[in-house]
Amino acid sequence: MPCHPKDCGKCGSKCPCALSFTSQPAKMYRQLLGLRQLSKRTISSSARRQLDNTVKQKQKMFQEDNGMPIHLKGGSKDALLYRATMTLTIFGSGYVVYELFSAAMPRKP
Incomplete structure (x- = not known):
């Protein structure tokens, strides 16, 4: 006859219902940690797109006097x-x- 979770300390064995309560959150936590590590690796190891520096061109465009409002x-x-x-x-x-x-x-x- 299986023991009640309160009685697990008396019989010295782990009750199956007590195991199911403790193993489920631990399993979810391990999966969450693995997902966090995977996302860190994916984001940090992905190749960055090289952008051209267009600040000088934009400054020239906005500073030229062509009669057009700045906005x-x-x-x-x-x-x-x-x-x-x-x-x-x-x-x-x-x-x-x-x-x-x-x-x-x-x-x-």
């Missing part, structure tokens, strides 16, 4: 971000004015 010198991405920001600002301001007007002039019952 648009980055190209089409800057122009798109600028237009989207202006559009959201205008529509947001209009919505604020609309809400203030509707709050100031409540509908009559």
Whole structure:
């Protein structure tokens, strides 16, 4: 007859249910440590991509005097971000004015 986990100290043997409680977290911890070591090796040993140093080219582009505002010198991405920001600002301001007007002039019952 198997003993209860509380009785394991009395019979001198390890109970199967006590073993299952202690071995599962230990196994998960060992797997986690192995995964951590594997990820360290993968990230640190992978070849890095060599990038060209383009700072001088960008400085030259931004410092030349061509009449273009500095916030648009980055190209089409800057122009798109600028237009989207202006559009959201205008529509947001209009919505604020609309809400203030509707709050100031409540509908009559």
